[in-house]
Amino acid sequence: MNYTLKTFVARDGERFSQLYEANASGFPLFYPTAFIARSIRPSTTHETQKVYLAAIKRVCEWETSRYIDLAKRFHSRKFLSAAEIDDLTNCLRASKLTSKASVISNAKYNTYVVYAAGYIRWLTHEVITDSNTHEVRDAVEAQNTMLLEKKKRKVGSKAAREQRIVSLSLPNETRSRLLDLFDQPFEGVRQAQNFGHRLRNILMLRVLYETGMRFGELLSLKLKHLIEASGIDSAYLDIERNHHDEFDARLHQPVAKTQGRRVPISENLEEQLINYRDNWRAEVPHVGFSEETFIFIVHRGGRSQGQALPKTAFSTGLTNLKQMFGALKPLHPHLLRHDWNYRFSKHADREGMSFEEERTLREQLMGWVPGSHMSTRYNRRHIEEKSHVIGRKIASDTARILQ
Structure with a gap:
């Protein structure tokens, strides 16, 4: 049996998803819906809820393929064997994209294991009427422990992984090409109908480059x-923090993960945004002009013309830019956030900022809470780079003394 995930928008703008049998009409699956509604939905974002449901969907597919009904099994106090847990986690690990890797990434797999274990643990307590007895409680915890032990251990140190992440920045060739396009956004455009969405795409990249905001915040x-x-x-x-925005008609709403804040932009970007808003955007049919309508919209004809731009549309536009300009191939939206932090560190050096001032300003501009772990990561990298410079100088002094 196949299962499908359906997403809905409530009247107040809240997004929520439910799991259904793919070829059956009517109600969503009872236990997954109850689990999400009572245990997950009140304290998590919609994006997190969808990941939970993706893991539960794999559990349901495993049940069907093995002719197992977990609710009935647990009601009879029959728990998963070690062999069944191995089999289940293998299904959680398998890739659904046959053209790519045969398994999903370790990070995604570990998330599925944790979320699936949480659902199964909840289900056992839900269907066993006296689940608080010593015997049942121990059996449930033993089953849960066996599942969680199937997580893949990460290879390499945490510090090394963090160092690789925060050291990311744009290659020089990519930066040069991008800056040229900021000045000449219509380069290579031949057909008139392509000018508007080309300007939109370049402006979106420029906003990401100048401010370091997240992609969801941009949209x-x-x-x-x-x-x-x-x-x-x-x-x-x-x-602004915008979860469950009632004015956003997109089914999969982009959201701001970080704190609300104000970020400055250059005079040139301001002029380009005003030009786009007052000329190119204003000419698109069905576009809105109220304060609550979105800056970046769909330009091409169709039912969504004039509406807020979805993630997939920008991804398509970026792919087209990469095909036209080879130097942009390494580019992706979050890399521009890493690159902003790299440039910020360099600027902090030139300004002679103290460690505390650099951290405070970075947290404000990135939308991180005071004392953020991410801010500490970037500042640590900055300190290491400076220590290497001083270390080389000391080494050179020693060489001269020996001579």
Whole structure:
């Protein structure tokens, strides 16, 4: 039996998903729906709920393929054997994309194991009426422990992995090509109908480059969030926490994961955004002009023309840019966030900022809470780079003394 995940938007803008039998109409699966509604939905984002349901979907597929009904098994106080747990985790590990790797990544697999174990543990307590007895409680915990022990251990040190992440930045060739496109956004465009969405795509990349905001935050920018320069104040963009936005009609709503904040932008970007808003965007049929409508919209004809841009549409546009400009191949939205932090560290050096000042400013501009682990990561890398420079100088002094 096949299962499918369906997503809905409530009247108040909340997104929620449910698991259904693929070829059956009517109600969602009872136990997965109850688990999400009572245990997961009140304290997690919709994106996290979808990952839970993806793991539970694999559990349900395993049940069907092995002719097992977990609810009935647990009600009869029959728990999973070691062999069944091995088999289940192998199904959690298998890749659904046959054209690529035969298994999913360790990180994704570990998440599935934890979420599947949480659901199965909940299910046992749900269907066993006296689950608090000593015997049953011990059996449930033993089953849960066996499942969690199937997680894959990470190879290499945590510090080394973090170092690789925070050291990411744009290759010089990619940066040069990108800066050229910021100045000449229509380069290589031949057909008139392609000018509007080309400008939109380049502006979106420029916003990411100048501010380091997350991709979801970029897609959530509304007309009211562009604050033009006035007097001595430069232009800036407002980033708001926007979970369950009732004005966002996108089924899979992009959301801001970090704190709300204001981020400054350059004069050139401000001019380009105003030009896009007042000319190119304004000419698109069905577009909205209220403060709650989104800056970046669908330009091409169709039912979604004039509406907020979905993630997939920008991904397609970025792929087309990479095909046209080979130097952009390493580019992806989150790399621009890493690169912003790399440039910020360099600027902090030139300004002679203290460690504390650098951390505080970075946290504010990135939307991290004070004392954020991510901020500490980037500052640690900065300290290591400076220590290497000083270390080389000391080594050179020693060489001269020996001579």
